Amino acid sequence: MPEQLNDLAAVEHGPLAALLTADQGEIAAVEVFLARPIPPAVGHGATAELRDGSKLFINHVR
Numbered sequence: 001m002p003e004q005l006n007d008l009a010a011v012e013h014g015p016l017a018a019l020l021t022a023d024q025g026e027i028a029a030v031e032v033f034l035a036r037p038i039p040p041a042v043g044h045g046a047t048a049e050l051r052d053g054s055k056l057f058i059n060h061v062r
Contacts, residue, residue: 012044015058019048026050 012034020027031050033039045059 012046012060014061016048019056019058026052031036 010056016030016032020030027048028051029051030046032046033042033044042059045057048056050056053055
């Protein structure tokens with residue numbers, strides 16, 4: 001397994017970086033799961049809140 005896949009921050013931030021790179025101004029806020037005091041059961045990922053009020057959940061489960 002590549003070393004980078006053992007780094008939880010790299011695993012979590014990879015999909016988030018792709019989302020933010022493709023953003024055309026629709027993302028209002030992002031919450032990274034590892035930054036929470038108690039991460040959710042899914043493990044790694046982020047929630048992106050869009051300007052229209054909808055939410056996009058990005059998860060990585062091993």
